Amino acid sequence: xxxxVYIFVMALVTYLIRMIPFTFFRKKIKSxxxxxxxxxxxxxxxxxxxxxxxFYSTGSIVTAVAGTAAAAILAYFGLPLIxxxxxxxxxxxxxxxxx
Amino acid sequence: MQNRFLRGMAHGIPIALxxxxxxxxxxxxxxxxxxxxxxxxVISASNLTSAGQAAGVDIIAxxxxxxxxxxxxxxxxIRYSLxxxxxxxxxxxxxxxxxxLAASYGITDEIFAVCSAQAEPLTPSYxxxxxxxxxxxxxxxxxxxxxxxxxxxxxxxxxxGIVLYGMFLAIIIPPSRKNKNVLAVVITAAxxxxxxxxxxxxxxxxxxxxxxxxxxxxxxALLFPVKDEEEVS
Numbered sequence: 497x498x499x500x501v502y503i504f505v506m507a508l509v510t511y512l513i514r515m516i517p518f519t520f521f522r523k524k525i526k527s528x529x530x531x532x533x534x535x536x537x538x539x540x541x542x543x544x545x546x547x548x549x550x551f552y553s554t555g556s557i558v559t560a561v562a563g564t565a566a567a568a569i570l571a572y573f574g575l576p577l578i579x580x581x582x583x584x585x586x587x588x589x590x591x592x593x594x595x
Numbered sequence: 596m597q598n599r600f601l602r603g604m605a606h607g608i609p610i611a612l613x614x615x616x617x618x619x620x621x622x623x624x625x626x627x628x629x630x631x632x633x634x635x636x637v638i639s640a641s642n643l644t645s646a647g648q649a650a651g652v653d654i655i656a657x658x659x660x661x662x663x664x665x666x667x668x669x670x671x672x673i674r675y676s677l678x679x680x681x682x683x684x685x686x687x688x689x690x691x692x693x694x695x696l697a698a699s700y701g702i703t704d705e706i707f708a709v710c711s712a713q714a715e716p717l718t719p720s721y722x723x724x725x726x727x728x729x730x731x732x733x734x735x736x737x738x739x740x741x742x743x744x745x746x747x748x749x750x751x752x753x754x755x756g757i758v759l760y761g762m763f764l765a766i767i768i769p770p771s772r773k774n775k776n777v778l779a780v781v782i783t784a785a786x787x788x789x790x791x792x793x794x795x796x797x798x799x800x801x802x803x804x805x806x807x808x809x810x811x812x813x814x815x816a817l818l819f820p821v822k823d824e825e826e827v828s
Contacts, residue, residue, distance in 0.1 A: 498658075499634055505661055506651045507641035509668040510675075511700060518679035518699035519692060532816035537808060538674040539770065539777050540784035540815070542763040544807035545646060545671075547785035548792050550760040553624075555753045563754070567761040571768035578613040584761030585620070589754035 554588045558595045563588030603724025610705045610725070611732025618733045620758030621648060622740025623747075627756065628656035632741035639737035643703060643730060647671045649759055654801045667801040670808055678707040687716040694719040701726030704766075776819035784811035 554560045566587035570580045618639055625635035630652060642648050650667050653659075679702050686695075698719055706725055710717055744752045771778040784807045791803035798806070 499630065499655060501661070502651070502655045502664055503634065503638055503641065505664050506638070506647070506668055509665050510642050510644055510647055510672050513669065513672045514675045514679050514702045515696060515699040516679075517676045518683050518702065519695040521680045521683055528820050529816050532820040533812050534673065534677050535821045536777070536780045536812040536815040537670070539767050539781050540808035540811040541671050541674075541804065542646060542767050543781040543784040544788040544804045544811070545650060546760050546763045546767070548789050550757065550764075553756045553760050555756070559754065560757060563757040563761065564764070567757075567764045568768060571765040572772060574769050575765070576613075577762050577765045578616060580765035581617055581620070581758045581761040584757045584764070585754045588757050589751060592750045592754060 554592075556592070556595065559588040559591040562591035597720075599718050599720040600724040603721040603726075604728045605724075606709050606721075607706075607725035607728030610709065610729045613705065614729055614732035615736040617645060617758055617762050618736030619740035619743075620755050621645065621652075622737040622742070623744035623752050623755050624649065624759065625652045625737075626741045626744045627752075628652045630655065630741075632738065635741040636734060636738045640730070640734045643701065643733060644672060644675075645759055646763065650801060650804060657799060657801075659799055659801055663799065663801045666805055670805045674704075675702050675707075678702050678704075682707065682710055682717065685711075685713075685716055687718045689718055698722045698726065701729070703729065705729070776815060779819070780811045780815035783814060784808050787811060 550564050551557055551560045554563060563584040567580050567584035570583050575583075621639065622632070622635050625638065625648075626632060630638075635652075638648055638651065642651070647668050650671055651664060654664050654667060679699060682702065683695075690698075701722065706722075706729060709725065710722065713721075740755070744755075747755075767777075767781050771781050787807035787810055788803060791798050791807065795803075
């Protein structure tokens with residue numbers, strides 16, 4: 497079954513990424529370039545994943561833009577992850593009544 | 596030790612509450628992409644990560660190549676290696692290799708954050724307690740979202756599709772506000788990603804994310820290398 501193969505590969509890679517350094521690594525990374533690269537990668541990945549996909553996440557560009565705006569404003573003011581995430585959905589849901 | 600296990604569980608409760616709603620969104624997203632609620636739940640139980648799962652579901656939905664799946668998971672989840680390295684420096688002497696093999700499964704952004712904030716060395720029981728509670732929140736939220744996603748009114752389940760992305764914005768915007776270099780990398784990655792979506796459409800979604808992120812981060816590392824004292828967040 498193909499979905500099972502995808503899930504197995506996905507889980508295995510994700511586990512090895514955590515397990516290998518946690519179990520075997522004892523030293524600090526020396527290369528400044530590599531450390532900098534690893535420092536930026538989480539933000540870059542999330543940014544590339546979110547934009548422009550977020551605008552297609554609700555099935556309507558209008559409600560998605562409303563949700564994105566709400567999330568961006570609340571995130572800018574440093575509100576907790578969960579508040580930002582749920583407000584995005586609430587704003588998208590509310591915008592749905594106007595279009 | 597039972598005490599440490601219970602303390603870990605207590606520290607895991609806020610994490611689990613957060614996970615519950617985000618994984619609810621993941622469950623909806625996965626079912627909408629054509630997966631069964633069971634498959635969505637198995638993904639959450641075996642992966643325990645948000646961004647990687649969302650990208651993985653996209654690849655499954657698009658019948659992407661296995662190598663694409665491997666590279667996407669590597670790119671998106673490589674941050675866990677850094678967190679694992681960081682945590683490995685502050686483990687209790689009771690953290691033997693079998694414990695390391697087991698507890699490493701539960702290194703997520705939030706568990707890492709709470710564990711790093713502990714003053715004393717980390718024990719296996721403490722981490723297991725926290726992972727267990729966080730796991731329960733993540734997996735039950737996925738199952739509920741995947742099942743209820745079909746029962747909820749369309750307007751509501753559509754709106755919930757944005758939950759995970761909202762959380763991603765909440766992760767990237769505050770550091771971008773504080774640090775101009777992070778902001779530059781974030782904007783570059785988004786710009787390249789937009790280019791792939793609308794201009795270079797031959798590249799599949801997963802590879803587009805890898806290339807966008809790697810290019811933006813490499814540029815960032817070349818132009819704005821981080822100082823020695825700057826720790827990975």
